[in-house]
Amino acid sequence: xxDIKTKNHVLLHVxxxxxxxxxxxxxxxxLALAFSGQQSVGLIDLPKDPSFxxxxxxxxxxxxxxxxxxxxxxWTEQDFGRWMWNSVVVSLMTTVLGVFLACxxxxxxxxxxxxxxxxxxxxxxxxxxxxxxxMLIPLFIIIVKWxxxxxxxxxxxxxYATTAIPFCVWMLKGYFDTIPYDIEESALIDxxxxxxxxxxIILPLAKPAIAITALFSFMTAWNEFILASIFMESEANYxxxxxxxxxVGGFSSQWGYFAxxxxxxxxxxxxxxxxxxxxxxxxxxxxxxx
Amino acid sequence: MNFAEHLKRSAxxxxxxxxxxxxxxSTWIFRAEESDLRLQxxxxxxxxHANSIALAVANxxxxxTGKRVRQIQKLExxxxxxxxxxxxxxxxxxxxxxxxxxxxxxxEKALFDLSNQIRSARETNRGEDIxxxxxxxxxxxxVGHIVVTVPYLSNGQFEGILQMxxxxxxxxxxxxxxxxxxxxxxxLPLLFLLASVLAGALFRMSPERKVDFTKFFALGVFLLIAxxxxxxxxxxxxxxxxxxDQAIAANYLTAAEQYDRLGFLAxxxxxxxxxxxxxxxxxxxxxxxxxxxxxxxxxQAAYFDKRSGFLxxxxxxADLLGVIVLLFFLYGxxxxxxxALKEHADAYTYVAPAMIGMLVLxxxxxxxxxxxxxxxxxxFNEFLPFQDRLIGWANFxxxxxxFNLYEHTANGIIWxxxxxxxxxxxxxxxxxxxxxxxxxxxxxxxxxxxxEGLRGKAIYRVILILPWAIPNYISALxxxxxFHPQFGVINQVLQxxxxxxxxxxxxxxxxxxxxxxxxxWLSFPFMMVVILGAxxxxxxxxxxxxxxxxxxxxxxxxxxxxxLLKPTLIPAIVLSVxxxxxxxxxxxxxxxxxxxxxxxxxxxxAYKIAFENYQYAYAAAYSTVIFxxxxxxxxxxxxxxxxxxxx
Numbered sequence: 001x002x003d004i005k006t007k008n009h010v011l012l013h014v015x016x017x018x019x020x021x022x023x024x025x026x027x028x029x030x031l032a033l034a035f036s037g038q039q040s041v042g043l044i045d046l047p048k049d050p051s052f053x054x055x056x057x058x059x060x061x062x063x064x065x066x067x068x069x070x071x072x073x074x075w076t077e078q079d080f081g082r083w084m085w086n087s088v089v090v091s092l093m094t095t096v097l098g099v100f101l102a103c104x105x106x107x108x109x110x111x112x113x114x115x116x117x118x119x120x121x122x123x124x125x126x127x128x129x130x131x132x133x134x135m136l137i138p139l140f141i142i143i144v145k146w147x148x149x150x151x152x153x154x155x156x157x158x159x160y161a162t163t164a165i166p167f168c169v170w171m172l173k174g175y176f177d178t179i180p181y182d183i184e185e186s187a188l189i190d191x192x193x194x195x196x197x198x199x200x201i202i203l204p205l206a207k208p209a210i211a212i213t214a215l216f217s218f219m220t221a222w223n224e225f226i227l228a229s230i231f232m233e234s235e236a237n238y239x240x241x242x243x244x245x246x247x248v249g250g251f252s253s254q255w256g257y258f259a260x261x262x263x264x265x266x267x268x269x270x271x272x273x274x275x276x277x278x279x280x281x282x283x284x285x286x287x288x289x290x
Numbered sequence: 291m292n293f294a295e296h297l298k299r300s301a302x303x304x305x306x307x308x309x310x311x312x313x314x315x316s317t318w319i320f321r322a323e324e325s326d327l328r329l330q331x332x333x334x335x336x337x338x339h340a341n342s343i344a345l346a347v348a349n350x351x352x353x354x355t356g357k358r359v360r361q362i363q364k365l366e367x368x369x370x371x372x373x374x375x376x377x378x379x380x381x382x383x384x385x386x387x388x389x390x391x392x393x394x395x396x397x398e399k400a401l402f403d404l405s406n407q408i409r410s411a412r413e414t415n416r417g418e419d420i421x422x423x424x425x426x427x428x429x430x431x432x433v434g435h436i437v438v439t440v441p442y443l444s445n446g447q448f449e450g451i452l453q454m455x456x457x458x459x460x461x462x463x464x465x466x467x468x469x470x471x472x473x474x475x476x477x478l479p480l481l482f483l484l485a486s487v488l489a490g491a492l493f494r495m496s497p498e499r500k501v502d503f504t505k506f507f508a509l510g511v512f513l514l515i516a517x518x519x520x521x522x523x524x525x526x527x528x529x530x531x532x533x534x535d536q537a538i539a540a541n542y543l544t545a546a547e548q549y550d551r552l553g554f555l556a557x558x559x560x561x562x563x564x565x566x567x568x569x570x571x572x573x574x575x576x577x578x579x580x581x582x583x584x585x586x587x588x589x590q591a592a593y594f595d596k597r598s599g600f601l602x603x604x605x606x607x608a609d610l611l612g613v614i615v616l617l618f619f620l621y622g623x624x625x626x627x628x629x630a631l632k633e634h635a636d637a638y639t640y641v642a643p644a645m646i647g648m649l650v651l652x653x654x655x656x657x658x659x660x661x662x663x664x665x666x667x668x669x670f671n672e673f674l675p676f677q678d679r680l681i682g683w684a685n686f687x688x689x690x691x692x693f694n695l696y697e698h699t700a701n702g703i704i705w706x707x708x709x710x711x712x713x714x715x716x717x718x719x720x721x722x723x724x725x726x727x728x729x730x731x732x733x734x735x736x737x738x739x740x741x742e743g744l745r746g747k748a749i750y751r752v753i754l755i756l757p758w759a760i761p762n763y764i765s766a767l768x769x770x771x772x773f774h775p776q777f778g779v780i781n782q783v784l785q786x787x788x789x790x791x792x793x794x795x796x797x798x799x800x801x802x803x804x805x806x807x808x809x810x811w812l813s814f815p816f817m818m819v820v821i822l823g824a825x826x827x828x829x830x831x832x833x834x835x836x837x838x839x840x841x842x843x844x845x846x847x848x849x850x851x852x853x854l855l856k857p858t859l860i861p862a863i864v865l866s867v868x869x870x871x872x873x874x875x876x877x878x879x880x881x882x883x884x885x886x887x888x889x890x891x892x893x894x895x896a897y898k899i900a901f902e903n904y905q906y907a908y909a910a911a912y913s914t915v916i917f918x919x920x921x922x923x924x925x926x927x928x929x930x931x932x933x934x935x936x937x
Contacts, residue, residue: 009741009743009745012744013745016735016738016750020753020754023754023756023757026757026769026811027760040777041774041777041778042777042782055782058779059786100643101644104641104643105641105645108640108641115630115634120641124648127648129917129924130652130656131893131896131916131920133874133900133909133912134656134896134913134914134916135652135655135656135659136900136901137659137906137909137910138658141658158647161647162647162648162652165648166648198640225763225875226874226897244767245879248767248770249879258767262767265761266764270759273759274752274759
């Protein structure tokens with residue numbers, strides 16, 4: 001019996017390992033490209049009539065020569081540094097604004113019973129169904145034409161922060177609901193104001209949920225490129241995603257810069273994501289379905 | 291009496307606020323209308339002059355044409371210049387430096403194109419026997435500098451175009467403005483407002499009584515004031531329009547007399563039929579002025595009625611809004627709202643920032659987008675007033691009513707990739723195949739990782755989750771690189787096994803596959819994680835009991851695992867259907883909808899209509915249709931989920 005089980009596991013491991021290799025191949029490929037020091041989409045130059053082995057060498061995600069040239073040049077010779085800076089500023093401002101808006105609204109939805117509460121929460125849910133392209137043109141008109149906030153951080157930040165609100169509010173509200181009301185009640189009796197309670201008691205207790213909200217707001221801004229490409233007209237104001245597409249979109253094909261840029265942009269979000277994924281999954285399934 | 295009590299008893303605030311709203315809205319509507327008319331009448335005068343020159347040179351030889359054009363330009367100081375283009379020739383010009391007649395220069399190709407455009411517009415209109423395309427082109431930039439282009443005919447034949455630059459700025463040349471209503475005075479609306487507030491102060495309501503006539507009186511006062519004000523303004527508008535007609539007629543008479551003196555063909559001055567100089571943009575006589583310069587009052591009244599019909603409807607909406615606000619106050623809702631606001635001041639303060647943000651940047655754009663879908667807004671006419679762009683349901687008819695899905699040709703069936711239903715078909719196929727792949731791969735992996743005693747689970751899990759963690763636009767671009775037809779890794783593998791490389795983005799099906807492969811890669815980790823979580827929560831003893839009872843592996847899967855997975859799996863599938871349906875990035879970045887837009891899904895198609903064709907309104911209508919589809923799906927899926935839950 002035990003023999004069969006081990007044998008089964010060996011087969012399973014073989015299957016899993018091959019699938020895993022297949023699954024992370026694109027990741028390895030980008031890494032190889034980033035460290036290859038060249039711009040072409042192929043990792044090595046193939047001879048005219050390559051043999052099986054030469055072709056196999058061509059698809060192995062190992063660069064012909066290791067080099068950090070792409071990383072250096074993407075910072076020094078391209079505008080990538082500036083684009084990263086734009087992205088960092090926009091994402092951080094979005095995070096701050098998004099967390100502030102979501103915390104206050106979620107606190108009210110969780111703790112107060114007021115006329116319009118249910119309608120408000122329902123409205124937040126329904127807004128998730130609006131197709132992005134329907135909002136794109138009006139947003140463009142409002143932000144760029146009416147408010148004159150094209151090519152500015154502010155325009156992007158307020159749009160990103162409001163887009164992230166519904167999900168954040170639903171998730172935070174769920175978390176606030178789990179904080180027992182007794183704590184607030186005793187503080188109220190002791191004469192603390194609502195604001196003090198919110199600031200001193202609720203927010204510190206809800207730190208894990210706020211961290212997720214912050215992550216989500218940050219990722220919304222960090223990964224978005226459609227609005228950014230429409231609002232930010234001048235090249236100096238591109239965010240990193242718009243800039244990355246600039247490397248390989250249309251007629252340009254600077255795959256080395258693209259790969260190096262991708263690695264730099266992905267690292268922080270992948271690290272954060274792997275750290276916090278457990279909460280994100282529960283938040284996703286709780287917030288959007290119930 | 292405190293404020294809440296006051297709100298309940300007195301009609302003063304209600305009447306005041308509703309009157310204020312309606313009067314300001316009406317003033318704003320009239321202002322918009324007046325500025326629209328000012329532009330229209332200004333351009334009408336310019337068109338009249340252009341038409342008159344075109345008629346004066348219609349049947350002469352080129353030399354005479356040049357002479358006449360110069361003479362007319364000297365007579366009328368507002369005409370800055372006139373040029374006539376026929377084919378590739380500059381036939382005549384009032385500017386000496388043009389040295390007409392001569393060949394058009396290379397940088398004057400725009401004139402040649404414009405001439406062709408107007409010729410084809412004329413032919414379209416003649417062929418269809420209805421006017422559809424404008425044969426007069428007007429540009430006004432900056433305000434007062436009008437460029438009018440009309441067809442140039444010779445002996446009834448289309449020869450080319452006549453372009454006139456007309457300058458209506460500057461007091462010495464513009465003379466009295468054509469359309470010139472008296473500037474807004476605030477005395478009248480203020481008086482009306484004061485009257486309504488006073489009347490409101492007199493009315494004391496008694497909420498206890500069932501039928502309270504004070505409410506009817508208040509409503510009556512409001513309607514009386516609103517209608518009086520609007521009618522007064524309508525009269526003023528009518529007068530200003532009549533004055534505009536007279537001003538145009540005076541201009542016409544002056545010019546016509548001058549033409550007579552010079553011996554050009556002017557219009558017969560004893561004729562009371564419609565004036566041929568004064569036309570709309572399709573060169574149809576407006577019929578407001580006769581050939582003898584008199585005003586045709588019948589058409590004038592009809593024209594005003596047509597113009598004011600739409601205006602009255604909007605004014606009616608403003609009245610309705612006022613009535614609603616008034617009733618809101620009269621029936622005590624305002625008092626209740628005030629009380630609620632006061633009682634729950636804390637709560638509303640906390641919600642307000644997020645709510646305002648959502649209203650301004652989510653709900654308002656949504657409503658605006660839907661309103662936009664009933665217009666014909668493009669990049670080129672967005673400066674026009676909203677009412678001029680309204681076209682009703684035409685966009686939706688064009689999208690949903692176009693069944694021209696394929697055509698039979700000698701080479702077999704050719705699909706029309708631009709058709710909505712084709713794109714819908716692709717979107718549905720895209721959604722179904724992606725969700726199927728995501729769920730089945732996720733399920734298999736979750737089952738594998740849930741094997742008891744398997745080593746290295748955590749490592750597999752972390753690596754397999756990577757595709758989800760990487761920003762999806764980066765993954766999409768990476769896959770685009772891997773599908774590169776010449777150097778891409780995937781074609782290298784094909785060639786390694788002796789197969790021919792595939793031009794992935796050239797075939798409809800292969801291009802579709804690139805998207806599915808990329809999205810499958812992106813979406814299996816989510817499903818895997820969700821299913822793994824659900825599997826781990828199934829109690830082990832259930833399997834053990836089943837095994838003891840003699841259930842085989844398939845039966846255990848069928849009767850234990852799947853039913854217990856359902857509550858988790860169904861919401862996850864529902865969610866991923868919506869995500870995939872709207873998955874913009876993958877299609878947009880990997881295949882870009884190639885070849886020829888065949889692989890566009892609805893959302894990317896809407897984007898391209900808006901930002902590559904600049905048909906904003908059409909794209910908005912397209913997006914509204916997408917929203918309706920999602921809404922139907924949402925309602926439908928809640929029903930299904932509820933039905934499955936009850937089992």
